[in-house]
Amino acid sequence: MKPVAVVSFLVTLIAVTFAKDSRTFAVLRFNNEPGKFSTEGRMDPIVSPGAPAGHSHGVMGGHNFGLTVQGDQLLESNCTNAMIKNDKSNYWVPDLWFQSPRNSTFKKVPLFYMQVYYFFDATNDVIKPFPPGLKMVIGDSSKRTPPATGAIQLDPSRGAIQPVQWVCPANGDPNRYPVDSDGTRAGLQDPTDRGAGAGFPVINCDIAGAPLRQDIHFPSCYNPAAGIDDHKNNMVFPTPNGNKFDCPKGWTHLPHLFYEVYYDTTPFANEWTRDGQTQPYVLSNGDRTGYSSHGDMISGWDTITLQAIIDGCDAGNDGMDKCPRLIGGINTSDRCKIDSAVPNPRDEWLTALPGNNPLSGWGVGGV
Ligand SMILES: *[C@@H]1O[C@H](CO)[C@@H](O)[C@H](O)[C@H]1NC(C)=O
Numbered sequence: 501m502k503p504v505a506v507v508s509f510l511v512t513l514i515a516v517t518f519a520k521d522s523r524t525f526a527v528l529r530f531n532n533e534p535g536k537f538s539t540e541g542r543m544d545p546i547v548s549p550g551a552p553a554g555h556s557h558g559v560m561g562g563h564n565f566g567l568t569v570q571g572d573q574l575l576e577s578n579c580t581n582a583m584i585k586n587d588k589s590n591y592w593v594p595d596l597w598f599q600s601p602r603n604s605t606f607k608k609v610p611l612f613y614m615q616v617y618y619f620f621d622a623t624n625d626v627i628k629p630f631p632p633g634l635k636m637v638i639g640d641s642s643k644r645t646p647p648a649t650g651a652i653q654l655d656p657s658r659g660a661i662q663p664v665q666w667v668c669p670a671n672g673d674p675n676r677y678p679v680d681s682d683g684t685r686a687g688l689q690d691p692t693d694r695g696a697g698a699g700f701p702v703i704n705c706d707i708a709g710a711p712l713r714q715d716i717h718f719p720s721c722y723n724p725a726a727g728i729d730d731h732k733n734n735m736v737f738p739t740p741n742g743n744k745f746d747c748p749k750g751w752t753h754l755p756h757l758f759y760e761v762y763y764d765t766t767p768f769a770n771e772w773t774r775d776g777q778t779q780p781y782v783l784s785n786g787d788r789t790g791y792s793s794h795g796d797m798i799s800g801w802d803t804i805t806l807q808a809i810i811d812g813c814d815a816g817n818d819g820m821d822k823c824p825r826l827i828g829g830i831n832t833s834d835r836c837k838i839d840s841a842v843p844n845p846r847d848e849w850l851t852a853l854p855g856n857n858p859l860s861g862w863g864v865g866g867v
């Protein structure tokens with residue numbers, strides 16, 4: 501073959517091997533003890549390394565989680581509650597609290613369950629595994645003002661990114677938000693999905709097995725020049741290129757993570773009266789709106805295992821644990837509890853949120 505023919509042959513081969521014309525995906529599931537994350541407390545090794553964090557989080561994954569996580573130390577974890585044994589990553593979100601309308605005290609809403617979608621989206625790029633130790637944060641813990649609409653918006657060419665949403669499965673399909681809401685006193689309906697919106701809904705989410713849910717999308721383009729620790733600058737969302745989404749030149753296309761976190765709101769259904777305008781839930785940072793929901797991830801993946809999943813598994817909702825020829829195998833019984841470096845108070849009802857965070861949003865705290 502002439503050199504030109506060799507090159508075009510290679511280009512064709514690469515295109516056949518890696519170009520993705522449509523999304524494939526696999527859902528990572530956890531072995532969580534009912535009601536519980538692997539650990540909880542005021543810990544955030546990305547935003548507040550080495551010190552107690554401002555608010556409490558619920559954390560899943562590898563045992564080497566702590567106030568500080570450096571380099572690829574998660575890979576040395578001796579267990580994980582992820583069902584994939586070779587995933588020692590940590591995944592965390594703010595805790596959710598119920599505020600009693602009777603006496604204003606707070607009770608933690610138990611976790612129902614959490615799962616992480618690994619989307620391998622249509623792209624002209626090669627999708628690579630997370631670099632070990634990669635730190636990512638998405639969402640804005642300080643946000644109390646409404647976003648532009650109630651919908652998710654992940655396309656940078658169409659304006660501000662809206663990576664987070666609340667989903668409220670409900671019998672009879674009632675309005676989840678006041679119909680005239682502008683987002684300053686209550687949340688905003690998603691115009692494309694009646695079950696979802698920005699901010700906490702004003703109804704009880706009463707579908708059995710599917711209570712109130714926090715949804716969080718992560719960006720999938722990584723900038724090696726910024727590096728694994730620079731969580732403020734190392735990730736962006738891919739931009740459209742025809743029907744596909746590609747990363748900037750020189751960046752690495754990673755899996756698109758999507759957290760679904762179901763909180764067990766069922767026990768609180770009779771603790772509040774629905775008035776169609778207000779709701780009793782608050783995030784651990786004091787946010788009454790839900791606009792500030794956010795998620796964090798530090799990768800503890802064995803890269804060979806994850807690359808094989810990216811290239812060869814489209815298990816979808818059946819779960820990543822059903823991927824064929826999974827390297828390292830699955831763990832169905834390991835709950836892998838992690839000791840909390842800054843545990844929350846043990847009392848059932850608290851007079852203040854852990855860290856004494858004042859309430860804010862929707863007319864409270866000057867916002
Ligand atoms: C506050 O109200 C909750 C019910 O909403 C109740 O279970 C709890 O005991 C109350 N606490 C105090 C100190 O009255």
Ligand SMILES: *[C@@H]1O[C@H](CO)[C@@H](O)[C@H](O)[C@H]1NC(C)=O
Nearest residue numbers: 563577578579835836837838
């Ligand atoms: C390994 O994990 C268990 C919890 O599952 C813990 O008790 C033990 O101390 C850990 N060992 C090391 C060396 O970290």
Ligand SMILES: CC(=O)N[C@H]1CO[C@H](CO)[C@@H](O)[C@@H]1O
Nearest residue numbers: 578579580830831832833834
């Ligand atoms: C099914 C399975 O592999 N279970 C194992 C999970 O990991 C723990 C140790 O971390 C083992 O004791 C279990 O046998």
